[in-house]
Amino acid sequence: MILSERAVPVKPVRRRAGRPPHALLGHAQITKAALALVTRHGYKALTMSGLAKALNVAPSALYNHVSSKQDVLLLVEDALMGRVDVSAFADKPWEEAVRLWARSYRDVFSAHLPLIPVIALLPVTNAPQTVKMYDAVTDGFLRAGWPKERVVDAVVALESFIYGSAYDVNAPADIFAPGELADVAPHFTSAVAHRRNPSGHNDADAAFNLGLDAMVAGLEAALAAQH
């Protein structure tokens, strides 16, 4: 669970900083290789042996730098978090910035579903890119007038929607096909058959846009309501 590559020297710096003698591995190398592996062959291929092979190293060597596979996932997660676009919070109005951030966030992690439990359940401690992302978002909310007591709740609410939407992107087209149960669920069957969205987006985008617009509008109203 510990991600810091080395503890901060407490008193006098005896031993020189930097990587040890003949090290082949480090967090950077592991992260890069894991990311490449996942990008090329998917999460099924992200095994400790496969990762070790990609690094020309024995599987057990990884455990000198990482305490578990969860740690590897956390490294990858943090790296990806740096790809979430928070730039709109710098110069765009709050509503638009939230929309752009949320879409970028969803797009990044819809391609990395297995990381969602990692983001959602593991402390951000020592995940620098993740913390940086949250800071930019928080700053945007504060400057839009959100009280600091409520910012985190608003961000968490949006994030929850984003994670769920990331799953939805990966749902098969026939996920709502009722099969032999069509007759016991007439309303649902009909609604599925008639599903249509104004703009010609795919189903996942239609639901995402509808929900995002609704939540952003609702949050804006809630903010305005409390003066």
Add this chain to the structure above:
Amino acid sequence: MILSERAVPVKPVRRRAGRPPHALLGHAQITKAALALVTRHGYKALTMSGLAKALNVAPSALYNHVSSKQDVLLLVEDALMGRVDVSAFADKPWEEAVRLWARSYRDVFSAHLPLIPVIALLPVTNAPQTVKMYDAVTDGFLRAGWPKERVVDAVVALESFIYGSAYDVNAPADIFAPGELADVAPHFTSAVAHRRNPSGHNDADAAFNLGLDAMVAGLEAALAAQH
């Protein structure tokens, strides 16, 4: 992936319906045992061997009734879907019904996180309770005036939020502790420190209520806007 216990006899019913000669197992037994196992010992304990042991049967026997562990998870998922309370759609106004349904839905699956990928990614085909749940919800939306073209998107948007919120319920209390990175993320650190919600709920409930109220209000407004 096939969940039907036997194919529907196509032409003349030669063989009598019902369970074969000396069968010990069936979908019902497997589902019940799996549910009990999970309830008592968590998802870590839900292994094919453990399940078989609970049923006094060899692990391989399970594969006569289920084609993979995913199938077992789908059985459990469908059973749990029957616990989601949709009764409010029968007699309460839409806004209140959605709120009660959403909370019930979140509460059921926040105790069964490993099932979320199953619900979110697997077709509902042959999952009767799941289809029934969707039908009740769809009916409620239609009677509230939602056009059948948009009902599914609205439900999917709410579901996405619900799944994400189910994760949030299980997040550790210190998930946002920035650790050594506090100084590089001053806004975020401050917002986390000052996080407070009016009603004395826990953090997950505060974010859930904020997001749910926002989305429900936003959806209501969107519905009204399109005449």
Add this chain to the structure above:
DNA sequence: CTCACTAAATGAATGACGTTCATTTAGATT
């Protein structure tokens, strides 16, 4: 009543996988 049929259960085996640990290696320090 008996035989043949069939679905279900068995038990041994397989191949991934994450992880541990005693041992060795190789560069830096004294």
Add this chain to the structure above:
DNA sequence: AATCTAAATGAACGTCATTCATTTAGTGAG
């Protein structure tokens, strides 16, 4: 040149899901 130390090795373990040839036990046909 001797020593110290972090990193790498390779063998081993235990846990899984899954497979397959074989056996078991009811059922219906004759």
